[in-house]
Amino acid sequence: xxxxxxxDQLKALIDESGLPYDGxxxxxxxxALESGRRLGTNKSAVHHWTLGAIPSGPTVGYxxxxxxRRLGRRITREDLGLGSPGGGEDESxxxxxxxDPIETLATLGEADVNRRRFLxxxxxxxxxxxxxxxxxxxxxxxxxxxxxxxVAGHADVAAVRDMVGLFMEMDERHGGQHGRxxxxxxxxxxxxxxxRGRFANEAVRAEALSVASAGAHLAGxxxxxxxxxxxxxxxxxxxxxxxxxxxxxxxxxxxxxTMAQQGMKLHRLEHCLALAETGWxxxxxxxxxxVEALFAVTHAHALAKTGQKQRARADVDRAHAALAVGMRAxxxxxxxxxxxxxxxxxxxxxxxKVFETLGDRRNSARSYxxxxxxxxxxxxARIIALDLVAQAEQQAEQGSIEQACTTWGRAIDTMAGxxxxxxxxxxRSLRSDLxxxxxxxxxxxxxxxxxxxxxxxxxR
Numbered sequence: 527x528x529x530x531x532x533x534d535q536l537k538a539l540i541d542e543s544g545l546p547y548d549g550x551x552x553x554x555x556x557x558a559l560e561s562g563r564r565l566g567t568n569k570s571a572v573h574h575w576t577l578g579a580i581p582s583g584p585t586v587g588y589x590x591x592x593x594x595r596r597l598g599r600r601i602t603r604e605d606l607g608l609g610s611p612g613g614g615e616d617e618s619x620x621x622x623x624x625x626d627p628i629e630t631l632a633t634l635g636e637a638d639v640n641r642r643r644f645l646x647x648x649x650x651x652x653x654x655x656x657x658x659x660x661x662x663x664x665x666x667x668x669x670x671x672x673x674x675x676x677v678a679g680h681a682d683v684a685a686v687r688d689m690v691g692l693f694m695e696m697d698e699r700h701g702g703q704h705g706r707x708x709x710x711x712x713x714x715x716x717x718x719x720x721x722r723g724r725f726a727n728e729a730v731r732a733e734a735l736s737v738a739s740a741g742a743h744l745a746g747x748x749x750x751x752x753x754x755x756x757x758x759x760x761x762x763x764x765x766x767x768x769x770x771x772x773x774x775x776x777x778x779x780x781x782x783x784t785m786a787q788q789g790m791k792l793h794r795l796e797h798c799l800a801l802a803e804t805g806w807x808x809x810x811x812x813x814x815x816x817v818e819a820l821f822a823v824t825h826a827h828a829l830a831k832t833g834q835k836q837r838a839r840a841d842v843d844r845a846h847a848a849l850a851v852g853m854r855a856x857x858x859x860x861x862x863x864x865x866x867x868x869x870x871x872x873x874x875x876x877x878x879k880v881f882e883t884l885g886d887r888r889n890s891a892r893s894y895x896x897x898x899x900x901x902x903x904x905x906x907a908r909i910i911a912l913d914l915v916a917q918a919e920q921q922a923e924q925g926s927i928e929q930a931c932t933t934w935g936r937a938i939d940t941m942a943g944x945x946x947x948x949x950x951x952x953x954r955s956l957r958s959d960l961x962x963x964x965x966x967x968x969x970x971x972x973x974x975x976x977x978x979x980x981x982x983x984x985x986r
Contacts, residue, residue: 702751
């Protein structure tokens, strides 16, 4: 048996980080958990790695990201003394803004369709989260200009936009896992082919890149809904690059808004407020009031997450005022801003999250209820169900367990036919929340728990 060679590079990084072995293990587990993966990594495993053992599966990526965050610079597997990825895999796919976004999107999509394990299990990168905030070369200069092939006009772009719209509707009705491979395949074939062709004029080119950005955004959202946070971030990065290339007012800021929301969901607050602020700045005065309301309420949530309570409440008021003005004016909301349905419903849902963060459970529950009622039930089943789950959690926290069980029951009814990792996670959490009430003999809790058990067994 060949003796292992000690990994001096890894040992040096551990020393530089100042973390004990159990601290390194905790950091690795925390990164993995962000993508829904529970690792059993402990200090003994870290010790074995320093002696030459190789971390299994995606753990190498989580280890690299843990050190990147701790040391404030990008750490690769080569830096860890663990060599290059096998099978020709490029673990940096989609994590930069340095290349042609259409070509990057195609490469990323192909790896996604083929379910390359390194990609599905990739970690959310703190370093990549800062890139949209930095001064970067214009994405348009990196989008190749093609002079061969058929000339695309407004009708060609409209056909692709309609298809992306159908997938968006299907996503909300049936969940992100439904039709996911088919959509990514469409993205890397028809959408990419459109953007590689010639255009009748610059306006058509801008429309095509805008649609491609919306498509990449949807692909990211589908990955997010499947719990694949690192992959979602990569798609969002390319969506941002394409939005910048299109020059469509506000769309690049909208993607930054999404990236801020992802960071808040993962409790990675380091850049969320800056992303929300910068995104809003890029849209302010360039979009209608309903879209401005979407930016304002996300900024309010980021303020609440960073403990700025008064400013958060002020931005909530600003969001609702803008929403009211926009709805009275009847402005047409752009295609890319309708990803989660009517702006009013999105504003109410995010307002609920602001109140939840501030500890105002009564107003949070009320806003979640308003959000759920503001969306057409047949079209937005998944997000309505998740808003109802969140409403029920707030009701339970207030001691209204019977009312909460009724709301949870409505959520389960709404989830029928939805394929989403987030809805399944919500039902598992529901069962955990019900445990103390079942122990106390609350009949409504026992009956609901049985419904939840059957639901999970059916959707396993």
